[in-house]
Amino acid sequence: MSNPETKTITRELQSHAAILGGCVSLLWIIEIVDVFLFRGRLNDYGVRPRSLDGIQGILLMPFLHGSFAHLAANTLPFVTLGWLIMLREISDFFIVSAVTMLVSGLGVWLTGAPNSVHIGASGLIFGYFGFLLLRGYFERSFTSILVSLIVGFFYGSLIWGVLPSQPEVSWQGHFFGFVGGVLTAQLLGRQKRRIN
16 A cells, blocks of 8 residues: 555646646647747737736736747746746746736836837746845745855856846846845745744
8 A cells, every 4th residue: 555645746746747747838829820820829828018918917927938949948947947946836836926017017017128019928937046046045944045045156167047137038037037036035935934
């Protein structure tokens, strides 16, 4: 007979795989539909700074990508960092994602270059990075500090993406995504410390 604890861990991992697999599948389906049916026109629904009809992009930006290469570059860090967030609680993943989408999208809408369109899940990835990097500081538990150190070691070079470097890269999306992740780390970290 299998151990009940093993069954619980197996169910948790299956839930993680289903959620992340569903998210990634959705991103790839949208890109396939955009490329082959709409010839890239869905990207017009990204964030268009300070434009009233471009405000819808705050919610749509993470689901749109400029190419399959763009999406492929975002897929692995999205899955890896997203899964590290889920390890504690699945609900953390959804909270971090929602706050990061809002902060990143709104930040881009307010500060992005005029007549530009911002797309891609990299704002979310930077939010996950910011959350994991600083969760240890705000929670002050051994596990969260260890995860912060591991993420810093393997993904620390991401921090340079919050600075303006390449004209075609939305550093504002990266920067405000990171800010959204840090704000969520602070919010959830304080809650966890109060509970413990």
